[in-house]
Amino acid sequence: MFGSDRNTLRKFYQDSWQKSQQNLPISTLEQQVVTVIAEHPEYHKAILTDNAAQKDWAVESGDTNPFLHLGMHLALREQISTDRPAGIARCYHELCISTQEPLEAEHQMMDCLGEAIWKAQGNQTTPDESQYLACLQALLLK
Numbered sequence: 001m002f003g004s005d006r007n008t009l010r011k012f013y014q015d016s017w018q019k020s021q022q023n024l025p026i027s028t029l030e031q032q033v034v035t036v037i038a039e040h041p042e043y044h045k046a047i048l049t050d051n052a053a054q055k056d057w058a059v060e061s062g063d064t065n066p067f068l069h070l071g072m073h074l075a076l077r078e079q080i081s082t083d084r085p086a087g088i089a090r091c092y093h094e095l096c097i098s099t100q101e102p103l104e105a106e107h108q109m110m111d112c113l114g115e116a117i118w119k120a121q122g123n124q125t126t127p128d129e130s131q132y133l134a135c136l137q138a139l140l141l142k
Contacts, residue, residue, distance in 0.1 A: 010053040010067050013037065017047055036073045039103055043070065072110045085129035091136040098140070112136050 016030035017037050026034060037047065043066035046052060057065030076092075083089040095105035112135035116127040 006067070007053045009071075013067060013070065014047055014053065017044075032074060032077070033070070036070050036077075039073075040066070040070065069110075072113055073106055076106050076109055076113060085133050087133050088136060091133070091140060094140050108139050109136060112139070 012030075013033055016026060016033040019026050019030065020034040020038075037043065046066050049055075052067075057063040057068070059065075079085070080089050080092045092105055092109065095108060096102050099105045099108070112132055115135060116132040119131070120127040
């Protein structure tokens with residue numbers, strides 16, 4: 001839908017949030033974005049700044065990229081809803097029970113997702129679903 005243009009994707013987040021704040025009609029996809037933004041009030045101001053779509057969020061300087069964080073929530077929710085990789089939905093539900101907070105469960109799962117993506121990029125391969133799932137299952141043992 002957005003290709004590899006991060007600015008277009010980020011603008012979609014911004015536009016979705018602005019439309020919701022103005023009580024304008026939004027699509028199902030926009031509603032998913034709005035829901036995850038609403039759950040993160042710490043990012044509201046950053047998302048709406050004029051240069052947010054173009055900004056580089058440097059981890060080295062302690063910045064958290066709100067668009068990456070929110071996008072990882074959306075990716076996890078899609079994976080959980082489709083149970084792909086097989087078993088992720090069970091891991092999520094068990095983490096929700098242990099954390100008593102679905103958002104916290106997702107935050108824990110993000111470490112595994114980030115690691116799987118990082119390894120795949122470094123190896124120039126697709127993410128290893130078995131390693132990803134093993135990382136998620138290890139969260140249940142903590």
